[in-house]
Amino acid sequence: MTAASKKRPPAKPATQGLVARRAALDILTLVRAGAGLDEALDKCRSFDALEGSDRAFARTLATTALRRQGGLDALIGAHVERPLPKRAARAMDILRLAAAQSAALGVADHAVVNTAVALARSFQETAGYAGMINAVARKIAAAGPAALEKLPVRIDTPGWLWRSWERAYGPAAARAVAEAHRREPPLDLTPKDPAEAEALAQRLGARLLAAGSLRLDHAGPVPRLPGYAEGRWWVQGAAAALPARLLIGAFPEGIAGKRVLDLCAAPGGKTLQLAAAGGRVTAVDVAGPRLKTLAENLQRVSLSAETVKADILKWTPDAPADAVLLDAPCSGTGTIRRRPDIPWAKNEDEIAALARLQSRLIDRALGFLKPGGVLVYAVCSLQPEEGERQAAAALARHSGLERIPVRAEEIGGLPAAITREGDLRTLPSHLAEAGGMDGFFAARLRRSRG
Numbered sequence: 202m203t204a205a206s207k208k209r210p211p212a213k214p215a216t217q218g219l220v221a222r223r224a225a226l227d228i229l230t231l232v233r234a235g236a237g238l239d240e241a242l243d244k245c246r247s248f249d250a251l252e253g254s255d256r257a258f259a260r261t262l263a264t265t266a267l268r269r270q271g272g273l274d275a276l277i278g279a280h281v282e283r284p285l286p287k288r289a290a291r292a293m294d295i296l297r298l299a300a301a302q303s304a305a306l307g308v309a310d311h312a313v314v315n316t317a318v319a320l321a322r323s324f325q326e327t328a329g330y331a332g333m334i335n336a337v338a339r340k341i342a343a344a345g346p347a348a349l350e351k352l353p354v355r356i357d358t359p360g361w362l363w364r365s366w367e368r369a370y371g372p373a374a375a376r377a378v379a380e381a382h383r384r385e386p387p388l389d390l391t392p393k394d395p396a397e398a399e400a401l402a403q404r405l406g407a408r409l410l411a412a413g414s415l416r417l418d419h420a421g422p423v424p425r426l427p428g429y430a431e432g433r434w435w436v437q438g439a440a441a442a443l444p445a446r447l448l449i450g451a452f453p454e455g456i457a458g459k460r461v462l463d464l465c466a467a468p469g470g471k472t473l474q475l476a477a478a479g480g481r482v483t484a485v486d487v488a489g490p491r492l493k494t495l496a497e498n499l500q501r502v503s504l505s506a507e508t509v510k511a512d513i514l515k516w517t518p519d520a521p522a523d524a525v526l527l528d529a530p531c532s533g534t535g536t537i538r539r540r541p542d543i544p545w546a547k548n549e550d551e552i553a554a555l556a557r558l559q560s561r562l563i564d565r566a567l568g569f570l571k572p573g574g575v576l577v578y579a580v581c582s583l584q585p586e587e588g589e590r591q592a593a594a595a596l597a598r599h600s601g602l603e604r605i606p607v608r609a610e611e612i613g614g615l616p617a618a619i620t621r622e623g624d625l626r627t628l629p630s631h632l633a634e635a636g637g638m639d640g641f642f643a644a645r646l647r648r649s650r651g
């Protein structure tokens with residue numbers, strides 16, 4: 202060994218690992234400007250430039266900062282005299298990223314502090330906060346993960362949202378839901394041909410869930426998974442796959458050859474299920490780019506459906522339908538596991554506005570049914586205003602309408618996910634031992650034959 206090689210390695214420059222942290226910060230900046238997390242990940246140039254472990258780290262960092270935002274803000278709040286002003290939003294996000302690394306991800310103190318200070322110095326607007334960021338990040342790093350762990354689980358849920366879940370499901374269930382939100386969800390796939398599910402599960406090394414979805418705990422890039430190129434399956438959460446199964450299940454003879462409308466269809470997971478079951482599907486959505494993705498998805502799995510770009514409040518089908526699926530726009534509070542930006546991006550006024558839109562969409566959708574036809578109304582929301590109350594109000598508004606109750610065997614034997622009235626209500630805490638599921642509501646309503 203030479204004298205030179207015996208020497209300690211030179212200190213790592215402060216900028217080491219900075220690119221990934223910078224990308225995480227840019228993702229948060231896009232989210233603060235109103236983008237959803239998926240959109241931010243798509244749009245973020247600095248993230249797009251990353252590969253491999255840097256890319257994975259940037260993503261983990263940004264999602265952890267959002268997932269644990271309430272707790273991280275409490276840790277930061279304990280070390281600053283007063284909350285940072287609104288104009289210091291980026292400085293606050295630099296602190297959140299530092300706190301997330303120390304308190305949630307176990308990153309070494311010096312790497313956290315050095316990169317946080319370097320990030321602060323790299324923007325004119327945050328340079329003046331570099332000293333404060335240095336001091337606070339050091340204190341949070343010194344306290345370690347224990348400081349975050351001892352905070353109550355409700356800390357990561359805004360108060361209005363927490364209270365709404367407590368009222369709807371009770372304190373224990375609200376807690377279980379918030380606990381489920383702390384974990385990254387697994388990847389679920391829907392097989393094109395249910396008869397192939399077991400063979401596909403083996404090929405993919407996936408678990409086959411009782412309701413028919415395939416579940417992978419560690420997936421890697423989706424296009425590299427076996428069966429992707431052949432179109433044997435598509436990505437769809439286990440709960441998201443249930444509404445179309447309920448619609449198909451309303452017809453003992455199946456939906457082959459039946460006229461089916463998929464309203465609010467894009468990007469098309471449910472369209473694919475309905476088309477795979479043989480329905481003559483018309484998929485309607487107002488968003489052109491999302492409808493394009495739906496068309497691409499149909500092509501990849503070799504299924505066909507008519508696609509229509511239209512606003513359902515204005516559009517009318519040529520002929521009434523046997524079956525209608527309305528997967529209405531909603532707050533998405535059932536999908537917080539995969540979209541941890543949602544709790545901080547939504548508010549009660551938005552929920553009220555969405556609920557008014559959902560009622561109008563339900564009335565339109567009911568008008569498209571043949572006598573005896575079936576509507577499944579679904580939302581990926583935990584808010585009763587968007588789910589349970591919509592179904593009750595629709596039944597009160599329309600006299601010739603009856604509920605077709607959901608049966609446990611239709612949803613993989615999950616009686617806890619059926620309400621007293623017979624609607625579907627999944628919670629992120631359901632199937633906890635198998636990795637949880639998104640929060641979905643679905644009601645199945647039949648128009649009278651008369």
Ligand SMILES: C[S@@+](CC[C@H](N)C(=O)[O-])C[C@H]1O[C@@H](n2cnc3c(N)ncnc32)[C@H](O)[C@@H]1O
Binds near residue numbers: 530
């Ligand atoms: C929950 S997402 C649908 C997800 C989709 N069903 C699936 O399974 O992949 C709601 C969709 O409703 C669409 N949408 C919202 N308002 C609409 C309207 N008035 N008319 C048609 N589509 C609408 C949005 O563009 C969005 O694609």
